[in-house]
Structure formats: C-alpha cells, structure tokens
Amino acid sequence: MPKILIIEDEAAIRRVLVKILSEESDTYEVSEAEDGLAGIDLIKKDDFDLVLCDIKMPKMDGVEVLEALKKLKPETPIVMISGHGDLDTAVNTMRLGAFDYISKPPDLNRLLNTVRIALDRKELVVENTRLKKKVSKNYEMIGESEGIVQIKDMIEKxxxxxxxxxxxxxxxxxxxxxxxxxxxxxxxxxxxxxxxxxxxxxxxxxxxxxxxxxxxxxxxxxxxxxxxxxxxxxxxxxxxxxxxxxxxxxxxxxxxxxxxxxxxxxxxxxxxxxxxxxxxxxxxxxxxxxxxxxxxxxxxxxxxxxxxxxPLNERRQDIPLLIDYFSQKIAEEHGTAKKGFSAKAIKLLQEYDWTGNIRELRNVVERLIILGGSEVSEQDVKLFASK
CATH class of the missing domain: 3.40.50.300 (P-loop containing nucleotide triphosphate hydrolases)
Structure with missing residues (x-):
C-alpha cells in the first residue's frame, strides 16, 4: 500500500488533501504533519512513497524540507504545495529536485494525476536501483559454504x-x-x-x-x-x-x-x-x-x-553447486543441452586436490562434458579428469 505524507500547517488544507486521496483510493495510507520539523521526524522514522509539502510554514519551510529529504531519502518524490505568492519559489524547488508542484486550493484532477505519476516514478526508481545492485550473471559467486557466505556479507557492508x-x-x-x-x-x-x-x-x-x-x-x-x-x-x-x-x-x-x-x-x-x-x-x-x-x-x-x-579445497561442499553452474554455462556457450553428472561422479570430484581452484574445476567440467557420456559417470571422471 503506497504511503503518502502530507506536510501542511493549515489544518483545513490538510483535511481537503486527506479527503481527496481517501475518496480516490482506499489503497493509500495517508499520514499528516503540521509543520516541516514534524514532517522530517516522520520521514526519519518511516519510509514514504510520496511527500506532499507546503512551501510557507513555521519552524521549517518547504524548501528546507526538500533539501533535508534529498539527503535522508533521495529516492522519495516530493510535490510542493504553493500559494498564489509562492509560484516562483515552487518553480525553483523543481530545480532543487522537487517532482512537481500544485497550487492552493488543490484542483482534484491535477492533484490525483500528479500523485499517480509520482508514485509510478517512485516504483521505477526503486526497480532501477534494484537492478543496478543486482550483480551481472557473468560474475555470480556460487557457493553456500561458510567462507563464501562471510565474503558475501562483507561485500554487502x-x-x-x-x-x-x-x-x-x-x-x-x-x-x-x-x-x-x-x-x-x-x-x-x-x-x-x-x-x-x-x-x-x-x-x-x-x-x-x-x-x-x-x-x-x-x-x-x-x-x-x-x-x-x-x-x-x-x-x-x-x-x-x-x-x-x-x-x-x-x-x-x-x-x-x-x-x-x-x-x-x-x-x-x-x-x-x-x-x-x-x-x-x-x-x-x-x-x-x-x-x-x-x-x-x-x-x-x-x-x-x-x-x-x-581455496576450493576449503569449500568442497560448494563443488556440486559449481559443477551445476558450469554445466549450464558451458551448455549455453556450446549451444547444446545441459549434461548431468552422476552422484558418484560428483563425489569423486569433491575428493580431488584442486590446486588450480575454481579455474581448474571449470576446465575439468568442460572436458568431461565434451568427452564423457550422456551423463558424466564416475568412470568418465577416472578416465578424463585424472590429475
């Protein structure tokens, strides 16, 4: 459920905005703040999908809220609420990073359209961020051993x-x-x-x-x-x-x-x-x-x-996962169906002394796929993966 925060010092305007959003959709969760400081306190405690913020307010005005939001939650869109005399300031806030502005009193269609577009953009920003953080499949780190899990955790930090x-x-x-x-x-x-x-x-x-x-x-x-x-x-x-x-x-x-x-x-x-x-x-x-x-x-x-x-010898439990991963990659490279390995073949490969580590295992898997049977057997490993 999209969460919307309204920061507005005029109670009557807040009520109008809440009423419009509530009547339009019961899927919006709307929160209110009576000034900029109260709004920033809520933003620090919770993640909002959209902020509607008045420009002229006591204690902390809308421009200051915008600047603080961009530091705290830069991905969160903010729509400024401008009075008649605030129009120039409202336009300037867009240069500072505001998504849009709406004038008082708020026009129903203009408000709802702006809210929908802003929320759609937030979804796109979140998805793009997720995709950027997702590591390319060409550089996947395969393994569930303690050492590999610790490395993955370290990387995240x-x-x-x-x-x-x-x-x-x-x-x-x-x-x-x-x-x-x-x-x-x-x-x-x-x-x-x-x-x-x-x-x-x-x-x-x-x-x-x-x-x-x-x-x-x-x-x-x-x-x-x-x-x-x-x-x-x-x-x-x-x-x-x-x-x-x-x-x-x-x-x-x-x-x-x-x-x-x-x-x-x-x-x-x-x-x-x-x-x-x-x-x-x-x-x-x-x-x-x-x-x-x-x-x-x-x-x-x-x-x-x-x-x-x-080294691979210290993470032998990852060898079955690595064999499966390399088998899939090699099949894609050769344009062939993925070839399986028997349980005994995998067990034998887990017992090898892998002085060349992952690189050596990858080469051996490719050799076995090319020279072995329809399913790589223990005998294939003994014949073609000899050290």
Missing part, C-alpha cells in the same frame, strides 16, 4: 562505502569476482570498472599503462595516451596481482591515493581523478614488505578492508 579493499587468495579462487561484486553493488556502478593485471604488464610499461604518457615520453610514445586511472574516473580501478608492481609504480599509486591526482609519464601536469581502488594479490604482502619488494605505506593505504578468498 563494504560495497556502498568508498573504503579501499585488498582481496587475497591463491590463483584461480575468484578474486576478480569479488572485485566485480564490490563495484556493481557500489554507488559507482554507473561508472567504469577498469581492470589491470599488474603481473601481465612488463615492468617498464606499468607506469604508462596506469598513468598514461605524453608524446615523446619514450621511444614508442608517438602520441598522448590516457592511463587506466583516468579511464576509471568516476568508477573503480581493479589492480589485480598488485604485489607484482614495481616500486616506482607503487610510489605513483601512493601519490594518486593521497592526492587524487596522477601525472602522465613525461609530463609534470597534474590530472585530477576520482576513483575507488580495489586490489588483489596471491602474495603475502607483509612478507614482501619485509623483503623490500612492497611499500608498507602503500599496503596500509590499500588494505583498509581485507577479504580473503578461500
């Missing part, structure tokens, strides 16, 4: 913040999935998600890759080029295998985090950037610090939140 996150764990465990969940469930989800595999870029090129370069900065720099930090502006940059980054690049990353600025290689011009940094590594960075391979000050900047992804 951390993603909406700006906190930097360091993800650790062996190769093939799905650290990049955690990074994508953090981005897609964040307020930056509309912005870009830029991935950089620091281990795959030669040491002499990592600075150019991250920060860009100007023409002539080095032999092959035949034109200006933006770096990954600039590309990620307004979004998230994911530095995978950050432990493989050179000390020189680490110093520049530290500066970027401290000052929100980068300099292209060969330039002394600062470029402002607004990025959230998420990193991952399979190395023990504290050991790397002891050996002089990683800056301690950078580590403390990156590791505000630590998320450790467990």
């Amino acid at each position: 951390v993603a909406p913040t700006e906190a930097r996150v360091l993800i650790t764990g062996p190769n093939g465990t799905g650290k990049e999935l955690v990074a994508h969940w953090l981005h897609q469930k964040s307020e930056r989800s509309k912005g870009p998600m830029i991935e950089v595999n620091c281990a795959a870029i030669p040491g002499e090129l990592i600075e150019s890759e991250l920060f860009g370069h100007v023409k002539g900065a080095f032999t092959s720099a035949n034109k200006d080029r933006a770096g990954k930090f600039e590309a990620a502006n307004g979004g998230t940059i994911f530095l995978d295998e950050v432990g493989d980054m050179s000390l020189s690049a680490q110093a520049k990353v530290l500066r970027a985090l401290q000052e929100n600025k980068v300099q292209r290689v060969g330039s002394d011009k600062d470029i402002k950037v607004d990025v959230r940094v998420v990193t991952a590594t399979n190395k023990d960075l504290k050991k790397e610090i002891e050996e002089g391979n990683f800056r301690e000050d950078l580590y403390h900047r990156l590791a505000v939140i630590l998320i450790k992804v467990p």
